[in-house]
């Protein structure tokens with residue numbers, strides 16, 4: 001129901017979070033920037049308010065909620081209405097697809113990656129940024145989700161869940177980077193530079209290639 005979807009009704013509240021937690025946002029942006037692929041036809045799936053797309057040079061987004069999509073469009077992103085599980089995109093038409101903190105909101109994890117695989121051309125990449133269930137932020141959000149209008153809809157996946165779903169869809173994992181490696185309480189004190197791997201971070205970025 002549209003009037004029960006907070007990304008339709010309370011999207012300004014969602015978007016304002018990035019101003020309140022600017023150093024977390026900048027740490028996350030740096031981590032995604034570290035794994036940007038070659039230029040080409042890029043799309044962000046679940047583009048939300050376009051906070052990442054507009055800074056990363058992603059010109060097109062897919063988004064099911066028309067409310068939050070208005071903010072992405074104001075930030076200059078072209079938004080196609082649609083869902084990760086049924087992308088409004090042609091086969092092998094995309095050089096890189098991004099999923100940034102959207103995985104926990106999709107309805108079907110496996111279908112999300114098989115659809116991404118379908119639309120990405122051979123040699124292209126999927127870039128996934130997520131908060132793992134098995135991380136300090138993932139544990140915190142899991143605890144407070146019941147009282148949060150956005151996270152009560154979320155399903156947090158472990159790193160293993162995500163890597164397995166990507167691999168099962170046919171992607172080859174190329175590289176991971178991480179940020180927000182300290183405690184959630186201190187994460188907004190300073191911008192953190194990304195580091196290799198995914199053992200410690202609460203925000204993990206994975207780049208995987210379609211052979």
Ligand SMILES: C[S@@+](CC[C@H](N)C(=O)[O-])C[C@H]1O[C@@H](n2cnc3c(N)ncnc32)[C@H](O)[C@@H]1O
Pocket residue numbers: 007045046047048049050051052062063064065068082083084085099100101102105106107
């Ligand atoms: C936490 S927001 C992330 C938005 C943006 N990627 C960002 O990082 O700011 C999650 C977004 O996923 C969208 N979403 C929910 N279900 C989806 C689905 N099945 N397919 C694609 N996007 C979905 C929501 O409407 C929302 O805009």
